[in-house]
Amino acid sequence: MTDYNLYRGSIFHCIEDGGNVEPVYFPDGLMVVSKGRIVEVGEYSELSAKFSSEKSIVHFKDSLIMPGFIDSHIHYPQYKVISSYGTSLLEWLNKYTFVEEQKFSDIDYATKVAELFLDELLINGTTTAMTFCTSHKQSVDVFYDAAEKRNLRMIAGKVMMDRNAPDELCDDIESSYADSKSLIEKWHNKGRLSYAVTPRFAPTSTEGQLIQAAKLLKEYPNTKSAKGVLLQTHLNENSDEIDWVKELYPQSKNYFDVYDNLGLSGTNSVFGHCIHNSTDEYKRMAETNSKVALCPTSNLFLGSGLFALDELEQHGINVALASDVGGGDSFSMFDVMNQAYKICRLNDYNLDPVKAFYLTTLAAAKVLNMSDCLGNFESNKEADFIVLDLNATELLAQRLKTAKNINDLLFCLMTLGDDRLVSKVYIFGQCAYQK
Numbered sequence: 001m002t003d004y005n006l007y008r009g010s011i012f013h014c015i016e017d018g019g020n021v022e023p024v025y026f027p028d029g030l031m032v033v034s035k036g037r038i039v040e041v042g043e044y045s046e047l048s049a050k051f052s053s054e055k056s057i058v059h060f061k062d063s064l065i066m067p068g069f070i071d072s073h074i075h076y077p078q079y080k081v082i083s084s085y086g087t088s089l090l091e092w093l094n095k096y097t098f099v100e101e102q103k104f105s106d107i108d109y110a111t112k113v114a115e116l117f118l119d120e121l122l123i124n125g126t127t128t129a130m131t132f133c134t135s136h137k138q139s140v141d142v143f144y145d146a147a148e149k150r151n152l153r154m155i156a157g158k159v160m161m162d163r164n165a166p167d168e169l170c171d172d173i174e175s176s177y178a179d180s181k182s183l184i185e186k187w188h189n190k191g192r193l194s195y196a197v198t199p200r201f202a203p204t205s206t207e208g209q210l211i212q213a214a215k216l217l218k219e220y221p222n223t224k225s226a227k228g229v230l231l232q233t234h235l236n237e238n239s240d241e242i243d244w245v246k247e248l249y250p251q252s253k254n255y256f257d258v259y260d261n262l263g264l265s266g267t268n269s270v271f272g273h274c275i276h277n278s279t280d281e282y283k284r285m286a287e288t289n290s291k292v293a294l295c296p297t298s299n300l301f302l303g304s305g306l307f308a309l310d311e312l313e314q315h316g317i318n319v320a321l322a323s324d325v326g327g328g329d330s331f332s333m334f335d336v337m338n339q340a341y342k343i344c345r346l347n348d349y350n351l352d353p354v355k356a357f358y359l360t361t362l363a364a365a366k367v368l369n370m371s372d373c374l375g376n377f378e379s380n381k382e383a384d385f386i387v388l389d390l391n392a393t394e395l396l397a398q399r400l401k402t403a404k405n406i407n408d409l410l411f412c413l414m415t416l417g418d419d420r421l422v423s424k425v426y427i428f429g430q431c432a433y434q435k
């Protein structure tokens with residue numbers, strides 16, 4: 001006999017219908033979960049009879065059940081770099097980030113931060129993330145250990161960095177390849193874990209190192225039976241960075257061409273930021289089916305610039321939203337959506353609330369090649385979901401009294417919401433966090 005768990009409440013998720021993003025909303029819904037996977041979602045009035053013989057229903061009153069957030073670009077070692085004052089990207093890296101990342105040579109320190117980081121993700125309703133580690137191999141091992149204990153679906157990678165950083169953080173061409181390869185062999189596709197090849201960005205890698213990164217992508221491609229490794233790095237975040245790349249790679253047509261020319265573009269590659277892309281770069285990213293993680297809170301915090309979501313979409317590039325902690329000043333994807341909305345307003349168009357939630361759930365799953373198992377409540381997907389308390393704050397409760405429809409409700413959540421709303425987090429069908 002199948003063992004079902006039943007959850008009643010308002011339910012929301014996004015589906016794609018012929019390329020269009022559609023919200024699915026059940027004001028009084030029922031979600032059926034079995035063995036960590038979604039069986040069915042629907043109206044309570046229709047579904048409840050079918051499962052009436054099952055054990056008692058968990059009823060979340062005045063709550064919204066939705067898929068867990070997916071953060072497609074974040075740095076777990078920057079947990080304590082968050083909220084560092086007064087600099088733009090390159091100075092921020094030297095003054096704060098490279099100082100903190102050196103502490104991860106201490107395995108106990110790295111372990112402690114990995115646990116704190118995963119706690120903070122869950123508190124904010126983020127159930128999957130793709131994170132940079134440091135250049136220390138053990139910084140990846142301790143992260144995967146911590147994620148595996150919690151049965152989280154996580155993606156991580158050792159930073160490859162062989163120049164323009166403190167000696168203590170620099171690897172070299174051979175060791176970065178060998179360490180990455182042994183981590184892939186140990187962790188990639190182990191349970192719910194996957195690996196991302198992680199050159200930090202073009203300024204801190206020699207061409208030789210980027211060639212080795214591309215070699216790893218080729219050695220672990222997507223096959224019928226297994227997913228290949230991903231690639232995560234940064235692109236066109238800051239104007240000084242772009243000028244620097246021109247100096248370091250004078251033969252390249254543009255910044256994206258550095259990666260593209262060396263074999264690092266493609267469907268498994270996720271480029272953070274892409275604020276200052278040229279038209280040629282948008283076109284080439286689309287041609288290679290490369291993916292983008294947009295980081296609005298980070299871009300505003302560091303003063304990096306305003307991304308052009310409309311241009312990315314016009315070029316048909318797959319995009320997701322991301323926190324980029326610690327350049328980003330918040331773990332909350334509500335805050336990320338809120339700032340994304342404002343960046344679009346400054347560019348004189350609107351970010352539709354359904355689209356915003358899509359970009360932090362199903363679209364993010366697509367960017368990470370995980371839409372077969374994550375991102376919404378289609379049957380047989382993994383039951384990573386969150387329960388939002390719609391009365392978490394008095395202001396939200398009062399404002400929602402006049403919300404007319406799901407779009408209005410979602411817009412209130414993304415502008416007024418934060419971690420106070422997240423009352424429960426379920427990981428593979430098990431409650432992993434309760435406020």
Ligand SMILES: [Zn+2]
Pocket residue numbers: 073074075234272324327
């Ligand atoms: Zn980043």
